[in-house]
Amino acid sequence: MKHGPDIARIAALIGDPARANILSALMSGKALTASELAGEAGVSASTASSHLGRLLEGGLVKEARQGRHKYFALAGEDVAQVLEVLMGFAAGQGHLRTRTGPKDAQLREARVCYNHLAGSRGIQLYDSLFARDFMELRGDDLFLTEAGQGFVRTLGVDFDQLVKSRAPVCRTCLDWSARRPHLAGSLGRALFKRFEMMGWAYRVRDTRAVQFSSDGLRQFNMAFPVNPGSHG
Amino acid sequence: MKHGPDIARIAALIGDPARANILSALMSGKALTASELAGEAGVSASTASSHLGRLLEGGLVKEARQGRHKYFALAGEDVAQVLEVLMGFAAGQGHLRTRTGPKDAQLREARVCYNHLAGSRGIQLYDSLFARDFMELRGDDLFLTEAGQGFVRTLGVDFDQLVKSRAPVCRTCLDWSARRPHLAGSLGRALFKRFEMMGWAYRVRDTRAVQFSSDGLRQFNMAFPVNPGSHG
DNA sequence: CTAATATTTCGATCTGGATCGAATTGTGCG
DNA sequence: CGCACAATTCGATCCAGATCGAAATATTAG
Numbered sequence: 001m002k003h004g005p006d007i008a009r010i011a012a013l014i015g016d017p018a019r020a021n022i023l024s025a026l027m028s029g030k031a032l033t034a035s036e037l038a039g040e041a042g043v044s045a046s047t048a049s050s051h052l053g054r055l056l057e058g059g060l061v062k063e064a065r066q067g068r069h070k071y072f073a074l075a076g077e078d079v080a081q082v083l084e085v086l087m088g089f090a091a092g093q094g095h096l097r098t099r100t101g102p103k104d105a106q107l108r109e110a111r112v113c114y115n116h117l118a119g120s121r122g123i124q125l126y127d128s129l130f131a132r133d134f135m136e137l138r139g140d141d142l143f144l145t146e147a148g149q150g151f152v153r154t155l156g157v158d159f160d161q162l163v164k165s166r167a168p169v170c171r172t173c174l175d176w177s178a179r180r181p182h183l184a185g186s187l188g189r190a191l192f193k194r195f196e197m198m199g200w201a202y203r204v205r206d207t208r209a210v211q212f213s214s215d216g217l218r219q220f221n222m223a224f225p226v227n228p229g230s231h232g
Numbered sequence: 233m234k235h236g237p238d239i240a241r242i243a244a245l246i247g248d249p250a251r252a253n254i255l256s257a258l259m260s261g262k263a264l265t266a267s268e269l270a271g272e273a274g275v276s277a278s279t280a281s282s283h284l285g286r287l288l289e290g291g292l293v294k295e296a297r298q299g300r301h302k303y304f305a306l307a308g309e310d311v312a313q314v315l316e317v318l319m320g321f322a323a324g325q326g327h328l329r330t331r332t333g334p335k336d337a338q339l340r341e342a343r344v345c346y347n348h349l350a351g352s353r354g355i356q357l358y359d360s361l362f363a364r365d366f367m368e369l370r371g372d373d374l375f376l377t378e379a380g381q382g383f384v385r386t387l388g389v390d391f392d393q394l395v396k397s398r399a400p401v402c403r404t405c406l407d408w409s410a411r412r413p414h415l416a417g418s419l420g421r422a423l424f425k426r427f428e429m430m431g432w433a434y435r436v437r438d439t440r441a442v443q444f445s446s447d448g449l450r451q452f453n454m455a456f457p458v459n460p461g462s463h464g
Numbered sequence: 465c466t467a468a469t470a471t472t473t474c475g476a477t478c479t480g481g482a483t484c485g486a487a488t489t490g491t492g493c494g
Numbered sequence: 495c496g497c498a499c500a501a502t503t504c505g506a507t508c509c510a511g512a513t514c515g516a517a518a519t520a521t522t523a524g
Contacts, residue, residue: 004440005322007315008252015244016512024236034471047513049472059325069521070471078321083239085317085406089310090237093291127369137359141412172413174317174406180373181404181413248482266501279483281502297491302501 013058014086018043019051023060023074023083028208029115031064031071077184080114081173088175110210112203116188117195117210118175121220125191126182128224135170135183142170144187152187155223156194162186195220245290246318250275251283255292255306259315260440261347263296263303309416312346313405320407342442344435348420349427349442350407353452357423358414360456367402367415374402376419384419387455388426394418427452 014020021041025032032040038048052072055061062075074080110121117125129135134148144152149159162169171185183191195201200216203209212220246252253273257264264272270280284304287293294307306312342353349357361367366380376384381391394401403417415423427433432448435441444452 004256005319005325006252007256007318007322008247008249010322010325011243011245011252011318012247013243015240015247017240018512020238020240020243024239035469043512044514045471046473046515050512053472065521078324082317082321085314086239086243087237089314090239090242092310093237093242172406174313174404174413181406250482267499275482276484277501278485278503282482285502301491 010058010060010082013055013060014083016051017041018047019055022048022051022055022072023079024087026061026072026074027080027083027112027114028203028206029073029112031073033069033071037072074114077114077116077171077173081184084113084118085174106204106209106211107207110201110212111208112192112210113173113182113184113208115192116173116182116184117192117201118173118182119210121210121212122182123175123180124226125224126180128226129183131226141168142172142185144170152191155191156198157187157190159187162190242290242292242314245287245292246315248283249273250279251287254280254283254287254304255311255315256319258293258304258306259312259344259346260435260438261305261344263305265301265303269304306346309346309348309403309405313416316345316350317406338436338441338443339439342433342444343440344424344442345405345414345416345440347424348405348414348416349424349433350405350414351442353442353444354414355407355412356458357456358412360458361415363458373400374404374417376402384423387423388430389419389422391419394422 014023018041022037025037025040034048034052035045037052038045041048041051043051052061052063055072056063059075060079061072064071064073074083108119110117110119112118113122116122129144129148132147132151133145134151135142135144137143144159152159165186167186169185169187170183171188172181173184173188174180175182182188192201195216196203198216198219199213200220201210201212204211246255250273254269257269257272266281266284267277269284270277273280273283275283284293284295287304288295291307292311293304296303296305306315340351342349342351344350345354348354361376361380364379364383365377366383367374367376369375376391384391397418399418401417401419402415403420404413405416405420406412407414414420427448428435430448430451431445432452433442433444436443
């Protein structure tokens with residue numbers, strides 16, 4: 001009866017507890033098999049398969065066969081974005097599934113959002129890039145400046161490679177806890193991958209939490225300093 | 233079976249077509265009666281009432297009795313935010329309920345997001361405030377600079393009044409069409425209200441679309457100039 | 465090829481919740 | 495007070511879809 005995008009369709013997909021659990025599990029960015037996801041969601045393999053079929057058709061997840069396993073992952077950052085915002089709202093509603101624990105604080109500090117860094121550290125990264133004129137807005141899109149491109153290269157990011165692929169390099173993703181944008185896009189993913197490779201940070205098993213090593217945090221803070229009050 | 237916020241609960245609320253229509257209708261920012269919403273959703277009064285009860289309990293809408301009518305509105309900007317992002321994703325999925333028409337182009341240009349300006353004009357406003365150093369980031373939050381406070385006063389916004397109320401003055405809302413943040417918060421609301429009062433823009437009946445008058449647009453462009461490539 | 469494991473399909477069941485119309489309650493108007 | 499209209503409650507119906515177990519199918523390992 002109405003105009004506008006069909007939000008009911010996709011909200012209904014997320015609205016089932018089993019599917020929501022599946023999607024939440026995939027927010028870690030790791031691709032998981034159908035049986036693993038069945039376990040996460042607490043349902044039988046057959047029901048999980050049915051749910052995955054639906055999510056697939058709905059464009060929320062994608063599959064990748066690999067050997068005898070079939071791996072599932074979120075279809076893209078758009079999906080992660082939607083889930084982030086939903087989580088942010090649900091959390092704000094005070095309807096946390098489990099009471100707020102120490103794990104939660106860690107998630108606010110640093111976590112992975114599908115494949116890029118989120119949480120306070122993610123925001124720090126985003127702000128720092130702006131503050132140092134490494135990133136800027138042109139029209140409606142984010143771009144790295146010349147200086148910014150040089151900068152990320154010093155961090156070991158193959159920038160030319162990123163540009164070659166058709167995926168957007170810089171993109172905004174809204175933060176779960178702080179309600180502030182942070183850096184997504186292929187650059188966001190590449191940077192986080194570098195942090196992992198350089199041993200600055202690592203993922204906590206079976207969680208979205210990201211743990212910085214003490215030395216890694218120092219290096220991170222040097223690479224992405226914060227100058228309060230000088231956004232731009 | 234999992235950690236993290238209960239997104240299924242709220243997604244399920246949005247996931248019903250009738251409720252989604254109700255929420256979409258409320259995105260116009262206007263408060264509507266139960267019967268009006270029933271009409272929007274295309275269901276009987278009794279079912280609408282039931283849905284509204286659910287939405288109320290779920291914290292997505294709030295009610296305000298006024299005379300013999302009971303007006304419903306979105307519970308807050310958080311809700312509008314969630315709906316915006318969902319719409320953005322659904323639209324990107326190519327699952328528009330109706331094919332993209334002229335109306336749609338107008339929505340991209342300027343529309344109301346709950347109570348503040350969104351679309352290209354909303355982004356222009358947001359960017360311009362940054363470019364002219366009227367708004368800045370301190371830590372995780374947005375603030376108006378001294379100059380910015382003076383500026384909005386020249387537009388007729390009672391800034392002190394905004395600060396007095398406990399609601400956040402500046403807040404980010406992610407844009408539906410352009411995937412870029414724009415200004416929400418009580419300032420976003422106040423500014424849009426001023427645009428209406430000054431006759432710069434008016435809402436198109438029964439739509440979220442915002443139409444600028446030709447003179448109003450000129451004034452708007454003067455007040456919020458765009459300097460491409462100089463974000464900050 | 466055969467065995468083992470992963471995944472999907474099928475058939476059957478069961479239930480939450482969406483829906484409506486009629487009756488009831490609530491509120492303001494005259 | 496009583497009428498008119500708004501809104502909710504109630505009772506009844508009905509169905510999409512969530513679920514499972516078992517059987518069928520795929521895929522790799524040996």
